[in-house]
Amino acid sequence: MPRIPDIPGQLVQRGSEQELWLKRRVATLCHLDYDRFPGSQPISFASGHLNRLEKQDFWVCEKSDGVRVLFFLQTDLPSSTQMVYLIDRHNTYREIGGFWFPHHERRDQPLRDTIIDGELVIDVDPATNEETLRYLAFDCLVVDSQHVMSRPLDKRYGRLRDWFYRPYSAMLHSQANMLPPQPFSIKVKDINFSYTIDHVFQAIIPLLQHGNDGLIYTCVETPYTPGTDENIFKWKPPSENSIDFKLVLRFPPLKGAPSQPDFQAKPFFGLHVYCGDERGQARYEPYDELYVTDAEWEQMKLSGDQYDDRIVEVHWDSVSSHWRMMRFRDDKPNGNYKTVVGKIIQSIVDGVEKDSLLGRCPVIRTAWKERMNRGSQAQQPLPTPTGPPSSAGGSYPAHGSSNGPLPTRLPPGDCTFRYGAIATSPWSKVSGPITFAGMRR
Secondary structure (H helix, E strand, C coil), X not given: CCCCCCCCCEECCCCCHHHHHHHHHHHHHCCCCCCCCCCEEEEECCCCHHHHHHHCCEEEEEEECCEEEEEEXXXXXXXXXXXXXXXXXXXXXXXXXXXXXXXXXXCCCECCCEEEEEEEEEEECCCCCCEEEEEEEEEEEEECCEECCCCCHHHHHHHHHHHXXXXXXXXXXXXXXXXXXXXXXXXXXXXXXXXXXXXXXXXXXXXXXXXXXXXXXXXXXXXXXXXXXXXXXXXCCHHHCEEEEEEEEECXXXXXXXXXXXXXXXCEEEEEEEEEEECCEEEEEEEEEECCCHHHHHHHHHHCCCCCCEEEEEEEECCCCEEEEEEECCCCCCCCEHHHHHHHHHHHHCCCCHHHHHHCHHHHHHHHHHHHHCCCCCCCCCCCCCCCCCCCCCCCCCCCCCCCCCCCCCCCCCCCCCCCCCCCCXXXXXXXXXXXXXXXX
């Protein structure tokens, strides 16, 4: 899998006056009454969402395989100095110097406080294997101290492109020999109409220099919503949908000393589901088992990595009918919430394959054009499609065609009633129940 970048910058000390001030400033700019991470989160795409694509205007872009971070430009106007902070999903701040962003109208003046949404990726040049750390911006919450979260996506994207990126890009081009190296490159993601995904698959994804993790559909008409947003869809082929769990290892007893765990033996790989916080502590319940071969376990031991008590991304292998590990997700503070897990599993069972998605594009395009003709949209969307309208009609299975056979053993469904509460901190090797899954710790 593609390498996930580490987030650069100097960590702002947790609980410090600086961090508290920054969080208050971000909350104020975003018109929020809390200081939690203000970013939005998509929901998994299911077959019912095809109807949403017909009834409403959506834009689509490729989903990059990287690290999601908010880009907070904080400007001190008296001194015209600027500092950039990257905010991860843990709501942790990292400070980065070396950037300067000009105002979109007064190029000799600084752009004021701005909050951009995007992700960090590592682009690898296929010819030289040279790596470039790059920030791909796709939305904005605040630009030049102006709150834009309540505006529709086309207006937000326009501000992102015209107020934030174009003046900065022009400055880099005109002063290339005078500016110090930038901490990382910045680009704005290409946006396409929802009915042109054939172009995304054929002309955009194959040319990417970083990993791709599917598609993101975002409703044009709705505001930017912190937390889970029912108007943003994350599409993957059903076989590639993934879930984040906490991985919990439980070892069998040591021969000759049954009160001690045998850390060289192959353990039970428990997957625990996140059930929210209780008194400030994350609460997890057992959910299912991760399948690990004997050879994979030997490689785990040789790696020296810690596997216990870490968030892991897994996918459902329909051939073996087991959960299989993809990678660690240290960028996430917790696994997927239990209700989200249920929705993702539903999207695995009730998912939409690529051919069915492409086959629906002509209908989606027709519905879009009819809305435009009725005058339901005030103006043409800002982005110009980077490819021709979908030519999928007749080339792909019609809507309603089969998405392929279901796995022989379906992934577990709603976990609410599968298990009861567990002991405090059961995920640590040195605490929790003495016996788990028939084995002693």
